Amino acid sequence: MPSYLQEQWYVCSWSHSLTDQPIGTNLLNERVVLWRDGTGRARAAVDQCPHRGTQLSLGSVDESGCITCPYHGWRFDSSGRCIEVPQNSPETAIPRKAALTSIACEERYGMIWLCLGEPHFSIPSFPEWTNPRFHHVSCSPYTWECSAERMLENFTDFGHLGYLHDGLLGRRDDLIVPEHQVTSEANQLRYQMTMVVPNAGESLPVANFRGESGLQTNTYVVDLPYTIHLQSYYHDTQSSRVLFFSIQPHSDGRATGYCYQSRDFDLEADDSPFVEFQELLAAQDQPIVESQRPVAAPLDLTSELHLGFDRVAIAYRRAMKRLMETASSTPTRVNHKEEVTCM
Template sequence: MQRDKLWNDWHPVCKAEELVDDPKQVFVLGERVVIFRNEKGVHAFKDLCIHRGAALSLGKVVDGNLVCAYHAWEFNSEGTCVKIPALPCGRPIPKKARATVYHCEEYLGLIWVNLGDEPAPLIKYPEYEMEDHRTIICGAYEVKANAPRIIENFLDVSHLMFVHEGMLGDADHAEVVNYDVNFVDGRFITSKIPVFQPNADGRSKGGYSNYVYEILSPTIARFTKTTDGSDEEFTILVAVNQEDQERCKVFMLLTRNYDLDQPDEPFREFQDIIFYQDLDVVESQKPELLPLDLQAEMHLKSDALTIAYRRWLDELGIENGTMPIEDEKRKNKRGTEAYRTV
């Protein structure tokens, strides 16, 4: 995979509760990675023993060190080999005997990995720490598509009335009013978008709710739903890990400040249904790579946020999961409108 800006971004690889005693193999941007936990915290290495190329994830954690299953070489948290059983007594361990170390953090109930040399800051999700709020994690969902297609689907308000009719929208209330998209504090954020909300789960009252979407990074977005005259607030954070070409894992954090005495499972089940309604559509999209040339597809004014997303990916030089604009086309479009809307 192309090493672009995404190498310095953080990618969620599993729920924190899933990483206990044994090391775990994960994939990030086509790289095979091993994560493990010890008394110092969580760690990520390239899943490759420098000795004979075995996967370190096949090994175990002993006294805080990651032990290779093949010849029992031991690597400490910094990736330094501290023990080679076959080495004669008194012989120094070669300095080259090191694991490739990646950045790793436990945050928001997830394990995050960063492959880059200049890691970007972790995204902020203040609702996770707020009192009188509850967050649950949905996923990981496996998707045979690229991360930009998945994020764009999440940001697409005009499909709710059809793909999720009767649950998140109503075909008789399909019009999307014009809304603003602004770039503030390093993220895109929309103005409030009124969306007709059916009473699908028995908890909502039905009628119009206000949706606000935000793009926090090329692979992380969120939306917040509120209703006029109510203090209830519902937020979803979606974070996509591009494991390899056309292969992703998606994590969703759902946060609410209401019905805190109610069980979480109905909320998780509802989100599962919504996600799998989207799955067939997202996996069917052609081309698989998201076109950054805005003349390649037709656009509506209701697509303002996804248009901003595509332009941003182009400006950042994101090539993983995208179809970049050819240099010649870029030159020809200078001074002209880059897309058509109706």
């Protein structure tokens, strides 16, 4: 994995999934272990005991919040320092080298975020999280055999909405992509598009329309490298549904998406249709995205064919290339700004 990716924040678990036992996962080809210390705070380290390289995620967490190696019982505290080697007598000093490689770990929005290096930007913003008008529904994570770039581009691709998701996000008899602009600045892309979309019906009542279709304005914020905030505003009812979507890149060809479906309408309604709607879209997208070659989306724009309605993908690949080139500089010095118009 490119080194610039190690300077970014990634979701690696739902908070509710991390309880009293460690969890092992992969981030950017690095094995990582998550656990909660004695105060309940989430901790993370390279999933490798310094003694014999055993995966600590196969071990346990004791009542004091120390993680214990399953091979020899070595115990490590919240800082990663080894505090007990059972094979040694109590008076034997523990080498300073007997320590874990800790990883930056934060909990926000009910998610656990990790950064393998020095964070280059802040954790992406999810402004509705603290807004009492919104109700948040967490969807089941889904893992695809594809790159994180391909997964993200799929969620920003307007051209496939009516064709692949006919009757859900658009219609095959109306595939013209409306006019939109893409603004790129620092680590963000911003763009907006207004379109007529169908009501998915009584079985999936996720769109707050009164009729069979309605006017919807989608406002996107993409935080590089792999997070999307999408607000869908329904003109008919002046209400909104928000998708907050962030991707964990396990490796060059494997990624997991974590998604919230949030809404400011029907707060007491059954949440399952919103989850089912997202799962249905993902099931339609998955085989398509997993088939794409090369697995990594080429940052060289001459490697694939781009048309006018691909402006978001073009802007994203340009921004990723700039991120690669500027990752070692101070974020406040990154002042690039551009606009791309699509007709």
